[in-house]
Amino acid sequence: MKMWARRLSVVFILTIGISPIELFAQRPVTIIDSVQQFIFSFGEIEFLEDPAGTLSIDQVSSAQFNSNFKPSTTFSPINYNRDSYYWYRLKLRQQSTSQKRWQLEFFDQTIDRIDFFTPDAEHRYHQQTFGDNFAFGTRFLKHKNFVVHLPSTFDGEYTYYFKVKSRQRADILVVLRPLEYFFNYALEEYFFFGIFYGMILVFCFYNLLMFLAVRERHYLYYILYLVGIGLYEMSADGIAFQFLWPNAMEWNQYAPGFSLYIASTFSLFFAASLLNLRKQFPHLLWILASAFIIRTTYLIVSFYLSDTWFNYRFIEIIPFGAAFFAGIYALTKGYEPARLMVVGYSFLFLGIVIKVIQYLDFNWLPLGELTHYSLGFSFIMEMMFLSFAISDKIKVLRRDKEKAQELTIEQLKENQKLKDSLNEELEEKVNMKTKELVEKSSFIEAQNKQLADAYRQLEAQSDEIAAMNELLARDNIQLKHDKELVTEARILSKEVDFEEFSAMYPDDISCLKFLADIKWKNQFACTKCNHTNYTDGKSPYSRRCTRCGYDESVTAYTLLQNSRLPINKAFYMIFLVYSSNGTISSHKLSKILNIRQSTCWSYSTKIKKAMKDHRHHRGTTHPGWDSILLEEVEES
Template sequence: MKLVSSHLPPRRATWFSLLTLSSLWLLTFLCSPQSASARPADTLRVTPVLEELFVDPTCYSVLEDPSGQLTLAEVREPARARQFQAGNLLPTTTMEHPGSAYWLRLVVRAEGKLSQHWYLEMFDSHLNSVDFFPADGAAPTYTGSAFPLSTRKFPYKNFLFRLPLQPNQTQTYYLRLNSNSKTTFLSRLRTEQPLAVHFQTEYGLLGAFYGVLLIMVVYNLCLYLFIGEQTYLRYVLYVLSCSLVFLSEDGLGFQYLWPDYPALNELIVAGSPIILLLTFSYYARQFLDMPLRLPHFDQWVRGVVLLSVGGLVIDAVWLHLGWGFWFYLLPYGLIYYAAVRVWQRGQRPARYFLLAHALVAISVGFLILRKLGISTFTSTATVYSMNVAFVIEVVVLSYALGEKIKAIKDATIRAQDKLVKQLRKKHQVQEQLVEQLHHNQTLKDQLNTELEGLVAQRTEELRRQSDTITAQNRELVQANGLLALQSAAIEKLNTELQQDLQDVKTARVLSKEVDFGEFSQIYPDKDSCLAYLANLKWAEGYHCRKCGHEKYCDGREPHSRRCTKCRYVESATAYTLLQKCKFSIIKAFYAVFLIYTHKGNYSSQELSRVLDLRQGTCWSFSQKVLEAMRRRRHGPDFDENEGWTHVLLDATTTEAEEAVAEESAAQA
């Protein structure tokens, strides 16, 4: 095999200085294919001036063992040794067949006396089994992700093995690798000094990364506890699931959190992507308001997410094909498309969602290329691009979430201002009504004064004619009749004024000019509402719904009616819009009145504030009223000028059947 000592950036390392790059480039030139004929192929040469070497595919050979039964002695036999293939001659530089054992042969020669110890680092921490066989005949090391961390000589998230190199000697090292998923053979030789620097830099960057995630989790969790907005809690769950994916991917979780539980580590590695998909869709759908803005598309997204989760579970438990990342593409693409549509419809925070996840999509593309064994774009920047993209995403989405809450607050303030203007108009109308009532009272007082004057005048005439009472008896009888008519007129006028006042209040209810306090004067309690609903329901006479009988008696509940023939009891609210209403019937009356008189354009937030009910309850009841209004408009006897109380008698077929069953059970 050809010797190449190129300096490629490690998977978790920072950029080295220009001087180090220059020296490694010179070594690459010396180890290029043109000079390979001067020394044995398949040999890595280390010198005292070198500090690390990237193990290029040309620097190791691979033997696949499909049976997984070969021993080290069998691998060293000449027949088997000739079956080793150079890493650069393989179709890919990955383990293409999960479950097979792969033998790596690494030949290293120490040029001169080395001042530091050399170590071999395997970058992929998900190898289930890693057996290292030293060249000096020492005891082999058996470890892997399927074994506790204590089986490793160095408690490090990657696999690290010491190479006991002897001066001016060539030694051959063998590694037996086994994995349940496709993985690469990426590795590097390092000395002690750059290894220590690498540890400090890597753990510093990873600590900063997880520190940012922890800060965002605590920050958004506090906002959820203080504000009560559920979107913050969904965002916290999403960040935690992403943290779990990164902990399982880079091996820090196995190193620090569950080092003695390899089975738990495998479960988290397989299950964290599934949890990530669920929490991401759970958060993104509410952030984009998909159930409200795109209700039909939201159902498709939910179905695709569930199907993808099922595919991930099947691949993780039974198939082990390593296709899990493909199941992310369709639901992720649908959610991204939904974000575009929501943004086009005017939701400004959606543009931050698109920006943040565009960066994540690019980093996921690099990850897919690495999973497929395409290492063309593999570098420090691309390997860590997902960490950087996710940090940017966390910060941007936190800002977008804050902007969304601010937009909701501004919309609430605008709605409140609009309501204040409406209340002012209602107040003006109320003042006009009060003035009209004062004017009516003035007319009434004037009429009473005139009548009192007439009565006084007539009394004076009767007093003057008392001496001629016999002669003027007929006039007195007529005068008494006139007085009786005047008294009847006064009483009739008082009655008409009271009726006018009641009619004015009722008219104001029908013309959207009354608040809840005045509405309660028309329907002061539950009994009056039930009485009105019963009279409205049986205005055309009673007919038993079970037997058709027309005679009834009072039931146990107020204003309910019991058939005198079959004893079937029907309540006043049965087969009406208020059937199974979970809150006060007075508030339900007022809610129907507000929604109907505003032609359905009355928000559930405002209804929740006016009735002092939860917004979810108001929203559900509003949908029920709107559906009843729609059915009423399509009814054959619909009249444009009819009042809002016609909607009360609307009930769906399902609710009617449930009412019959429930009241039959109550009768039994």
């Protein structure tokens, strides 16, 4: 930790002491063994924009292009034009007597492509290419940052060139370090990375256990928020590209944007759940929902229309700001669980502000490990306070529950007192009522004896009435049967009106049942295979053969086959035509049945043909109109 603090102080002093005054000639940086690291800034690094990307190392290193390079006016140069290539050069004054092996390290590991040109003793340049457009395994040193070893035999001033092309913002932050210091720094840095991501895992595991225990949704939202934060930090630091997706170069470009979307989205859900906005402050829920819609729309537009929008991190101010505002508003309204949440989001908001200031290139902000990892420190503080906020909410809820229980106990005591007094009053009233009931009970008992005697008399009379009713019922059944026989005889023998006919056959079901009884009165035989076993078919009174599955309708192969007339009217028309021996006219049938004359003529013709076929083939064994129902007449 002492080494870490000393390194931060050295970087801070170096950055404060550097003046952004543009010089006429590039200042060479002298390599001194006593200096552990040196960050190139302002005039120590010069740049040349190559819009077409056609310049070569021979051209840019020639004397003709010497004056075209411009010193950086900011602490570290930036590729303001994303479509252009940028050439940069550094001048080093090296000493062959140095006891250390030196190297250059690029802090921005999100640069797509870097072509680094190292001179040799004869000032000829040798190219090295690296960047996050290439698989992580192609790097000769497996480190999250890009590293270039410097020749150790040089003595004098040497100029190093490198060309940069990146679709997103590229901070050309180059630091000179000896190899030994680099390894010590890398070990410490990865150690702190392990602590940071380990804290995230511990917080996730703890909140997962709490979610499984109490089933509160804000625990789950907080876990997903931490996952988004962890993935974003790993993507921004290059750890994810090194360990999670070393061969997914294209995804590595989008990973920070998607992970930030996960974090900001679930920060809204977490705030809404923790603050109980649906019940406490429903109007704030619309603000958070609007922030979610805006952030989701921005993600969709960035992914499908303009992927450069993924680089604009300031959009996260909208969801985080909405959650922060909701916490402050709830706190001002006296909602206690919001207090630690506001503190946690204050640290996060501070880290976001620092990152925005860095993005906008304010030169007065010192650049070093503290500012570079400011957002990570803010996340750590925020994670701690948000966890405390969840615990605080549980404490507040437990306290409110205890107060409610105390009030409930007091109310129960009052209810018990009231219950005791009511019981005393009721007991007195019950005693009075009991005395009255005893008096009335004796009176009722005397009346019951009188009623019992009367009941026995009524029971004897009831037996006599039952015997008479039985005789009347038999007579009624006989009369009903005689009436049905008379009605059927009248229908089968002479003309009756449609109202009386409909009383005998009121609907289609009764007609179909009558037809089925006639058609299969002897035995069912399948028309297709002559099989005699059947089950009920789909339509009423139809029968399905159990062997071949043929479903035979009750009207099939009868005079009613393919008839579109109501069945009871068709029955009555058959009855009228049969009763009149075919002399009734179609005009009269139309008037009686209220059916078109053409239909009556067509169907009466079919009936007459059936009557003729019946007399010719079968004789007149049954004189009723129903004898021709089973005649199948082919359509002419």
